[in-house]
Amino acid sequence: MICTKMIRRIAICFLIVVALTALLPMRYEHQFRDSPNAGPSRQFLLGTDDLGRDRLSRLIYGTRVSLLLATSAAILSCLAAAALGGLAGSGIADKLILGAADLFLSLPWLFLLLMVRAFLPLNVSPLISVTITFLMLGLLGWATPAKVVRAAVRKLNASDFMLQARATGSSRLLSKHLIPNVMPILWAQLWITIPAYVLAETTLGMLGLGVMEPLPSWGNLLRELEGGGIANHPWLFAPVLLLAAVIGSFQVIFEREDYSV
Amino acid sequence: MLKQLTRIGVLVFAAGLVSAFLVSYAPGTMVDERELDRRLNETSIRELRSNKASHSDVFGNLRRFMVGLTKGDLGYSESNHSPIAALIADRAPETLREIAVGLAGGWVLGLALAIPKRGFSVLAGLLLSLPTALIAYLCLLAGAKSFLVLVIVLTPRIFRFARNLLNQAYTAPNVEMARARGVTETKILLSHVLPAISPQLLALGAASASMAIGAIIPIEAICDVPGLGRLAWNAAMARDLPLLVNLTMLVAVATTVATAVAEMANPE
DSSP states (O other): OHHHHHHHHHHHHHHHHHHHHHTSOOOTTOBOTTOTTOOOOSSOTTOBOTTOBBHHHHHHHHHHHHHHHHHHHHHHHHHHHHHHHHHBTBHHHHHHHHHHHHHHHHSOHHHHHHHHHHTSOTTOOHHHHHHHHHHHHHHHSOHHHHHHHHHHHHHHHTSHHHHHHHHTTOSOIIIIIIHHHHHHHHHHHHHHHHHHHHHHHHHHHHTTOSSOTTSOOHHHHHHGGGGOOTTTOGGGGHHHHHHHHHHHHHHHHSOOSOOOO | OHHHHHHHHHHHHHHHHHHHHHHHHSTTTTOOGGGGOTTOOHHHHHHHHHHHHHTOOHHHHHHHHHHHHHTTOOOEETTTTEEHHHHHHHHHHHHHHHHHHHHHHHHHHHHHHHSSSSSSHHHHHHHHTSOHHHHHHHHHHHTOOHHHHHHHHHHHHHHHHHHHHHHHHHTSHHHHHHHHTTOOHHHHIIIIIHHHHHHHHHHHHHHHHHHHHHHHHHHHHHHTOOSHHHHHHHHHHTTOHHHHHHHHHHHHHHHHHHHHHHHHHOOO
16 A cells, blocks of 8 residues: 555656656757757757757657647546536436437547548648647547536435535535535546547557647657667657656556547 | 437437538538649639539538438548448458457456456556557557557456456455355356456446447558558548548447447446
8 A cells, every 4th residue: 555655656756757847948840950860969868850850859848748738638628528517417408418428429539539630721730730639639528527527416416415505595506515526526537538638649640640740749759650760769769658657657646447549 | 229229320320410510611621632733724623622512511411321321322432432332341341350359359368367366457557558559550560460459459458447347346245255165266256256247347348349449540540451440541631521421420330339238238
């Protein structure tokens, strides 16, 4: 038990260090034209890519893009889930919201993302592509958290303290009783959703439908692996190790069976 | 049963409608890559645009599609220059084979690894930390067969679900009583634990089919397997609306049937 707690603390510390490092000012787009495809050196710790851009700078900036936007998308999903899951309690609203959630869950998430992302304009700027990618993640991923919130709200509505609050004519049912009790569930959903969105962006990026170049993200950084030559350039694995360590840390803190991407 | 069938029908129709809406009203729908071809003159480009515009009526398209569906005609894929029904019939066996082998391997390995009390948890955690596309790429690098990717993707998921179920089942009073009486671990597993968790395992079986369907697109796209996943990816890249809507509905049918089976197996 003490060991598990210690591992969790280490994972939290690691995530904080990664998040703070990702905020360092980096020039990800600067080209060192004299040294394309350079190996690791004192100047370039992870070498440079074929356009002469420092890989470490791109990895740090890509971490910022992936983590910041996955968190934003997760917040968007959880807010939508809280609103819709909270509304779905009884009557027609419940049936409609549950039906919509079933509809979203009936299509594999990646399939839906792939479809919508592919039909966006061909000439979008990197900034728009990053916004669209994560906006889609946020808007399409509300169904599962909404079902969880709905179940919690229904359970709370049927609880004794809510009955008592209603009987005493309490006017602050929502703010005093419902929201404080649903918040831990929403936090847990947020914590589960962030790594799922990071992995979704990575898969989309590897398929060429994620964040557009020159803006780096874990998805398009991993796409570099497809160029081959990993046996001779093992430092290309740095984004893989960082991704595995970050998602692994999320899992250590809050274990989940399926991220489904 | 009838209620479930009606639900599946409604969900599949809604999935088709939603996908048709999404692709019809996406900002880039009216753009055709062929317009960039400098060899085309004004008239040809105008023809391309009017062709695209004729496909923008969502309800009309869906009605035509439904009428065609009753006759076994799923439409025509512009990007593949082939009837969609023939494309699906041609690609489906490969995908079904991949999914069947992936599910069988994932289940055998996942269950086998979940039964012992220790081990595999760390590796399962590591595998769950990697996106499917990356696992597919790493397998491709290692020269592994494509069906192995799905096995590697599904095993840790099935392992974690199964391990949690088994952990719960092993703490049941009847299991403790059997242990106290000196019943062997194998007999406890076969006579007490597995029967107790069989409804949940059946539900997990259906859920894992849904997971496999979701994972097949990046696997086939990266490993270059000529299946439905790759067809969907190509259709998305080529903005082939009719093919994409058909594949969406097919995927929706498969997923909703799997979900319905899971719900029937384990209503909780």
